[in-house]
Amino acid sequence: MQPFDPYATRPDTVSPEEWRARVDLAACYRLAARRGWSDLIYTHISLRLPGRDDAFLINAFGQRFDEITASSLLTIDLDGRVIDGSDRVANPSGFAIHGAVHRARADAHCVIHLHTDAGIAVSALADGLLPLSQHAMRFWRDLGYHDYQGLAFGAEEQARLIAELGAHRAMMLRNHGTLTCGRTVAEAFVLMDTLDKACRIQLAAMAAGAVTMPAEDVLARTHAQLTADPEPEGALEWPALLRALMRSEPDFAR
Numbered sequence: 001m002q003p004f005d006p007y008a009t010r011p012d013t014v015s016p017e018e019w020r021a022r023v024d025l026a027a028c029y030r031l032a033a034r035r036g037w038s039d040l041i042y043t044h045i046s047l048r049l050p051g052r053d054d055a056f057l058i059n060a061f062g063q064r065f066d067e068i069t070a071s072s073l074l075t076i077d078l079d080g081r082v083i084d085g086s087d088r089v090a091n092p093s094g095f096a097i098h099g100a101v102h103r104a105r106a107d108a109h110c111v112i113h114l115h116t117d118a119g120i121a122v123s124a125l126a127d128g129l130l131p132l133s134q135h136a137m138r139f140w141r142d143l144g145y146h147d148y149q150g151l152a153f154g155a156e157e158q159a160r161l162i163a164e165l166g167a168h169r170a171m172m173l174r175n176h177g178t179l180t181c182g183r184t185v186a187e188a189f190v191l192m193d194t195l196d197k198a199c200r201i202q203l204a205a206m207a208a209g210a211v212t213m214p215a216e217d218v219l220a221r222t223h224a225q226l227t228a229d230p231e232p233e234g235a236l237e238w239p240a241l242l243r244a245l246m247r248s249e250p251d252f253a254r
Contacts, residue, residue, distance in 0.1 A: 004239075004242075004243055004246065006023050006027070006242050006245070006246055006252075006253045007019060007020050007023050007253070009023075009070070009253050009254055011071070017050040017051065018049060018050060019070065020050075021047055021049060021050055021057060021185075022057060022070035022071070022073055023070045023252070023253050024047070024184075024185040024186070024238075025045065025047045025057050025068075025070075025073060025110070025185055026068050026069050026070040026072075026073065026252045026253065027185070027241070027242055027245055027252055027253075028045050028110070028112070028185050028188070028189050029045055029059060029065045029066075029068035029252075030065065030066060030068065030245055030249055030252045031189060031241055031245065032045065032065050032112075032114070032189075032192075033064070033065035033066035034066075035193070035196070036116075037065070037114050037116050037192075037196070038064060038065040038066075039114070039115040040064075041061065041062055041063065041064060042091075042094065042115070043094070043113055043114050043115055043177070044058055044059060044091070044094050044095065044098060044113060045058070045059070045110070045111070045112045045113075045188075046058045046095065046098040046102065046110070046111050047109060047110045047185060048102060048108075048109045048110075049075065053106075054077055054078060055075055055076070055077060055083065056075070056076050056077075056078075056095075056098075056099075056102060057073045057074065057075060057076075058073065058074055058076055058090055058095060058098070059072075059073065059074070060072065060073075060074050060088045060089065060090065061088075061089045061090055061091040061094070062089070068252065069251060069252055069253070069254050070252065070253055070254060071254060074086070074088055074090050076090045076095065078099050078102065078103055079092065079099065080092030080093075080094075080095035080096070080099060093153065096153040096158065097111075097113050097153060097158075097161065097173075097179065098111045098113060100153075100158035100161060100162055101161075101162070101165065101179070101181055104162040104165075105162075105165075105181060107181075107183050108181035108182070108183075109182065109183055109184065109185075110181065110182045110183075110184060110185045110187070110188035110189075111179065111180070111181045111188065112179065112180050112181075112182075112188045112189065112192045113173075113177060113178070113179045114177050114178050114179075114192065114196075115176070115177040116177065116178065116196055116199070118196055118199035118200040118203055119172070119177050119178035119195070119196055119199050120175065120176065120177055121199065121203055122172065122199040122202055122203065123172040123173060123174050123175060123176060123177065123178065124174065124175050128143070128145060128172055129143060129172060129195075129198060129199065129202065130202055130211070130213065131213055131214065131219050132198075132201060132202050132205050132211055132212075132213060133197075133198055133201040133202070133205075134222065134226075135194050135195075135197045135198035135201060136198035136201070136202065137214075137219055137222045137223055137226065138191075138194055138195075138198070138223065138226045138227070139170055139194075139195060139198065140219045140220075140222070140223045141223070142168055142169075142170070142223065142227070143168055143170050143171065143172060144164045144165040144166060144168045144170070144171035144172070145164060145171065145172050145174060146160065146161045146164045146165075146171060146172070146173050146174060146176075147174045148173070148174045148175040148176050161173075165179075165181075169181055169182065169187070169188075169191055170191055170192075170195050178192065178195055178196065178199075180192040180195060182232060182233070182234070183232040184232045184234065184235075184238075185238075186232065186233070186234030186235060186237065186238035187232040187233045187234045188234075189234060189238075189241075190233050190234035190237055190238075191233060191234075
């Protein structure tokens with residue numbers, strides 16, 4: 001049996017570092033599609049190119065998440081302009097949030113912004129995400145909130161969002177959706193997976209009746225335990241997720 005290596009499809013024209021980034025990002029799009037996280041063609045996952053502060057990978061505007069491959073990803077600059085010499089088109093307005101986070105946070109190599117039903121629903125609740133589950137406790141007092149300001153996303157709103165995100169790795173955009181940023185694709189994905197599950201659990205619990213929450217000392221201790229490891233989250237989960245994709249959708253790595 002050949003060893004598992006989703007990165008072995010690298011073309012000679014692409015460096016090993018860039019190809020690994022492309023494969024990981026394409027996998028993230030496919031995994032998001034599997035979970036029903038796409039919103040037609042209107043949400044995005046972006047990744048800073050290795051060794052670059054001015055270049056990012058993102059999906060071409062008009063592509064579905066389940067169509068993305070490593071080679072189909074666009075290279076854009078911080079303003080969302082395509083800089084890979086192709087005639088394909090990005091969505092500059094869709095990259096506005098991503099670009100703001102990438103510009104402000106050197107550790108935000110991957111940014112995921114989604115419009116999932118559960119994420120939008122919880123973002124619209126007055127109390128936001130409640131620590132009703134262990135998944136939600138990962139974000140206890142560690143979650144930014146940004147109030148909805150309309151479709152336009154100018155410089156002033158970008159500055160507010162960055163201030164509200166602070167050092168957090170996750171955010172609720174009120175009446176809009178969710179955002180995570182990671183030091184790796186794996187970290188951003190696992191954080192989003194945890195956040196979206198926490199939202200779904202909360203909605204299910206609230207629909208069923210009265211809810212209970214642990215005491216604050218328990219919440220503080222649990223959050224500290226869940227975030228004690230200084231290394232990026234998702235390192236253990238990511239190879240397993242890639243193996244599953246290689247079995248059923250190997251074309252993502254092309």
